[in-house]
Amino acid sequence: MALKTVGEQGRIMRLLGHHLWQTSLRWLHGGPLFRLQPFAGTPSRLLIAPQDLRTADQTNAMDIYGGRFLFSGQVVEARGRSPFELKGEDDGWQRELHSFGWLRDLRAAESKVARQNARALVDDWIKHCGRWHDIGWEQPVVARRVLSWLAQSPLVLEEGDAEFYRRFLRSLGRQVRFLRRTINEAPDGVPRLQAALAVAAASVSMAGQGRFVRQSMRRLEYELQRQILPDGGHVSRNPRAILDILTDLLPIRQAFVTQGLETPAGMMQAIDRMMPMVRFFRHADGAFAHFNGMGSTPTDLVATILAYDDARGAPPGNAPHAGYQRLSGGETVVLMDTGVPPPVHLSEAAHAGCLSLELSSGRHRIVVNCGVSSRASDGWRQVARSTAAHSTAGIEDSSSCRFLADKPFGRWLGAPVVAGPTSVPVERIEDAMGTRVTASHNGYAARFHVLHERDIRLASDGSVLDGLDLFTSSGALSEQDHFTLRFHLHPLVKPELLRGGSGAELVCPDGETWEFDASGGELALEESVYLSDVYGHRRTQQLVIYGRISQASQIAWQFRRTVLARPQRRFRTDEDGLYPPLDD
Numbered sequence: 001m002a003l004k005t006v007g008e009q010g011r012i013m014r015l016l017g018h019h020l021w022q023t024s025l026r027w028l029h030g031g032p033l034f035r036l037q038p039f040a041g042t043p044s045r046l047l048i049a050p051q052d053l054r055t056a057d058q059t060n061a062m063d064i065y066g067g068r069f070l071f072s073g074q075v076v077e078a079r080g081r082s083p084f085e086l087k088g089e090d091d092g093w094q095r096e097l098h099s100f101g102w103l104r105d106l107r108a109a110e111s112k113v114a115r116q117n118a119r120a121l122v123d124d125w126i127k128h129c130g131r132w133h134d135i136g137w138e139q140p141v142v143a144r145r146v147l148s149w150l151a152q153s154p155l156v157l158e159e160g161d162a163e164f165y166r167r168f169l170r171s172l173g174r175q176v177r178f179l180r181r182t183i184n185e186a187p188d189g190v191p192r193l194q195a196a197l198a199v200a201a202a203s204v205s206m207a208g209q210g211r212f213v214r215q216s217m218r219r220l221e222y223e224l225q226r227q228i229l230p231d232g233g234h235v236s237r238n239p240r241a242i243l244d245i246l247t248d249l250l251p252i253r254q255a256f257v258t259q260g261l262e263t264p265a266g267m268m269q270a271i272d273r274m275m276p277m278v279r280f281f282r283h284a285d286g287a288f289a290h291f292n293g294m295g296s297t298p299t300d301l302v303a304t305i306l307a308y309d310d311a312r313g314a315p316p317g318n319a320p321h322a323g324y325q326r327l328s329g330g331e332t333v334v335l336m337d338t339g340v341p342p343p344v345h346l347s348e349a350a351h352a353g354c355l356s357l358e359l360s361s362g363r364h365r366i367v368v369n370c371g372v373s374s375r376a377s378d379g380w381r382q383v384a385r386s387t388a389a390h391s392t393a394g395i396e397d398s399s400s401c402r403f404l405a406d407k408p409f410g411r412w413l414g415a416p417v418v419a420g421p422t423s424v425p426v427e428r429i430e431d432a433m434g435t436r437v438t439a440s441h442n443g444y445a446a447r448f449h450v451l452h453e454r455d456i457r458l459a460s461d462g463s464v465l466d467g468l469d470l471f472t473s474s475g476a477l478s479e480q481d482h483f484t485l486r487f488h489l490h491p492l493v494k495p496e497l498l499r500g501g502s503g504a505e506l507v508c509p510d511g512e513t514w515e516f517d518a519s520g521g522e523l524a525l526e527e528s529v530y531l532s533d534v535y536g537h538r539r540t541q542q543l544v545i546y547g548r549i550s551q552a553s554q555i556a557w558q559f560r561r562t563v564l565a566r567p568q569r570r571f572r573t574d575e576d577g578l579y580p581p582l583d584d
Contacts, residue, residue, distance in 0.1 A: 233322025371532025
């Protein structure tokens with residue numbers, strides 16, 4: 001991507017300077033100097049093991065016992081060696097290995113062999129990587145490992161001898177000191193907050209940490225106040241961030257209660273703000289909307305988190321700080337992205353999906369964004385972040401945001417958003433007829449002198465969603481004025497064009513049927529790909545409207561439910577092979 005504006009160049013230079021500063025501090029605090037430090041201040045014992053809310057898979061325990069390690073979509077055979085001695089494996093695989101989240105799978109096996117295997121693998125790590133490992137001592141990896149070791153300490157320590165117990169505590173204490181020392185150099189956002197969570201969990205779980213408890217809680221409250229927005233969203237605008245934070249934060253709150261300690265007010269306030277947002281992003285089938293890096297939904301984890309919600313109220317409709325709107329009527333839900341991109345240093349996973357929407361009816365998701373797979377290649381991740389992968393409008397096959405290219409800085413800085421919408425005014429009206437949301441963005445103003453506005457209204461009974469997309473010239477309109485309006489369909493929805501291509505029928509697995517109509521452009525039914533399926537990428541289809549702004553500056557469209565259920569009419573589902581998986 002060529003840098004075309006002084007503003008973009010300035011943002012990248014500031015980001016590069018910040019990256020170099022953090023790299024130098026990490027080298028000083030976590031590199032050779034740290035490796036030479038003595039093992040001082042080892043905790044005498046563990047007082048409590050915070051609960052692990054994540055779901056375990058006990059079938060994975062047998063693979064690990066057999067030396068087969070399936071992480072990050074890759075299987076590695078240890079062949080009698082310690083996995084921590086292996087060289088040249090995929091970085092993602094190594095991060096998952098060194099994070100030790102798989103200990104929960106061994107614990108779920110509830111066998112003596114699993115306990116012995118867990119203890120042996122932890123001892124192997126202490127032996128081979130306890131001093132240093134380039135990936136194993138990455139700050140986010142250390143934070144995840146500390147949380148895993150604390151939560152699974154009953155598994156690891158049961159039946160272990162006194163010498164192993166001392167080695168375990170000595171290594172754990174060293175890792176916690178590393179986190180305390182390097183927390184300011186951790187990548188901003190969820191990684192830094194998880195480091196604060198790990199330090200807080202260790203302070204309340206290990207003996208002899210009294211002088212650190214107050215310090216660690218102050219830092220945790222500071223990060224929560226800084227990163228959790230007033231409406232409960234996260235500054236990265238990624239819905240998954242809320243789940244990741246709550247999954248680690250709720251056990252720490254419970255640990256305070258168990259220890260008879262006063263729960264910090266800042267922690268309670270952050271939890272109270274985030275809980276409604278868990279409900280906000282959910283469709284009726286339990287899946288989260290696919291915005292800004294959200295992939296497949298861990299529904300079992302969401303259910304566990306919601307069990308801690310004492311209020312159990314209805315989700316809010318408006319999240320102005322996070323930049324989202326929720327419209328509901330009857331059993332129909334519409335979620336819409338109405339926010340600007342997050343700050344550049346938090347935008348590594350942000351998408352160019354401004355004004356995109358998702359539509360669900362009951363347990364059927366109908367219109368979706370493509371989402372993202374955590375196991376996808378870099379190429380697929382780039383596709384997933386583009387405007388074309390979202391149910392919104394694009395100009396000249398370009399995205400409303402500009403991402404940092406691979407060269408010359410992408411190797412160090414990744415692919416953050418360096419330009420995008422800077423203004424997204426929103427108006428929301430609720431009355432007896434339904435809910436109306438009007439929003440616009442200027443993401444295409446600098447390049448094409450076009451403002452995109454989307455006006456949607458959901459009927460109070462949820463049977464009709466009316467929409468209007470308008471393209472307004474903010475300057476001299478160029479010849480590059482082609483627009484594309486996309487509505488990506490969920491793989492379980494079967495579409496068919498009607499009336500010579502002026503409309504479409506959308507049939508759900510149980511026969512519930514919706515019709516789509518549009519005026520002002522050329523409607524087509526094209527292939528698409530659903531990236532957030534737990535089984536891999538899935539083929540699906542999309543409704544696409546083509547046009548030119550100079551010929552039609554607005555497109556009116558409507559989704560209308562015509563049949564609630566038609567059991568006698570059925571068709572093959574995903575599992576029957578209607579939409580076979582795609583290769584990555």
